[in-house]
Amino acid sequence: GRFASEHVTLAPVTAAGRVDPEALRQLLRGTSATLVSIMFANNETGVLQPVFEASEVVHEAGGLLHVDAVQAFGRLPLRFESCGADFLTLSAHKLGGPKGVGVVAALPDRPLPEPLIRGGGQERSHRAGTENVAGIAGFAAAAAAALAAMAGESQRLMVLRDRLEAGLSEVAGTVIFARESSRLPNTVLAARPNMKAETTVIAFDLAGIAVSSGAACSSGKVQPSHVLAAMGVTEDMARGAIRISFGHTTTEADIDRCVVVWRDSAS
The missing domain is CATH 3.40.640.10 (Type I PLP-dependent aspartate aminotransferase-like (Major domain))
Known part of the structure; x- marks a missing residue:
């Protein structure tokens, strides 16, 4: 039951x-x-x-x-x-x-x-x-394909993740949550002080990039992330958090576009 x-x-x-x-x-x-x-x-x-x-x-x-x-x-x-x-x-x-x-x-x-x-x-x-x-x-079939490519693809995604986080961090006040922890190679959760996630998501959407305010299954909810709340993150920062995740079609050019949107949304 x-x-x-x-x-x-x-x-x-x-x-x-x-x-x-x-x-x-x-x-x-x-x-x-x-x-x-x-x-x-x-x-x-x-x-x-x-x-x-x-x-x-x-x-x-x-x-x-x-x-x-x-x-x-x-x-x-x-x-x-x-x-x-x-x-x-x-x-x-x-x-x-x-x-x-x-x-x-x-x-x-x-x-x-x-x-x-x-x-x-x-x-x-x-x-x-x-x-x-x-x-x-x-x-x-999907599992067989993913497992066959996993070693090389995970390394490629990790390089893209590090590139993205380095670019986002160039904007003052940017926080990459759990950056020092062992993490998936394709997931980044970031925020800035006094940032509204809804506004940032719209800015990315207008640039043709799909991101979410927290998990995709809860994106659009008004309450801040329960995950960040459990980690002790302030409500202000948690309300501004966006998740950027990527996969086998993501390129360096895509990552660089994300950084540009992040930078522009802060100005």
């Missing part, structure tokens, strides 16, 4: 945006928590989480660990059997595959949650209805 909100506790993160395994240990001590869910990489900051260390803490407490690896799969080396997770989830569209297709991987003896869609016995009785064969095949 689903967890009611009163049965869910949020684990704190450091100012660098990482879950602290020791704080997690203290949180689990004396509780009856059965499941801990953690991102492999945060979708706003790109920060990589201490998944293996967290798994040790969770298993010591007698719980199970779910890892959301949607952002990391195809961009970073990832092996289910060595990351310490009991459950792992992936999504095709992050790799350029079809939307609406995902994977729930589980160790053989772990109990899977109750199905959201009931009926027939498809998908090992965990999701009723005719299988989306075309979507599944598309996911497999």
Whole structure:
């Protein structure tokens, strides 16, 4: 079944945006928590989480660990059997595959949650209805292509990320959130004092560049990023944060255009 909100506790993160395994240990001590869910990489900051260390803490407490690896799969080396997770989830569209297709991987003896869609016995009785064969095949093809190119592409994206951050930082007051943390090679979250994210997003849009105010799934909401709030970022800075992410079609020229828009929007 689903967890009611009163049965869910949020684990704190450091100012660098990482879950602290020791704080997690203290949180689990004396509780009856059965499941801990953690991102492999945060979708706003790109920060990589201490998944293996967290798994040790969770298993010591007698719980199970779910890892959301949607952002990391195809961009970073990832092996289910060595990351310490009991459950792992992936999504095709992050790799350029079809939307609406995902994977729930589980160790053989772990109990899977109750199905959201009931009926027939498809998908090992965990999701009723005719299988989306075309979507599944598309996911497999996208994953194969992404994994084959991963090593070189991740390095290329990292160079572009560093170029972008260097250019953005030339504007006075620019903050690159979690810049010193280990992060995804393709994600940058930045802000300036007294900056309105909505205004900046429009400036980029007029230049033909799509960016978002925080995560794409929450872009357009008026409240500041809960991720930055958890990191202790002031509300003023959090309200101005924009996320710039890129992929295999992004070029140095695209990065340089982003820097120009950022600079112009500050003047």
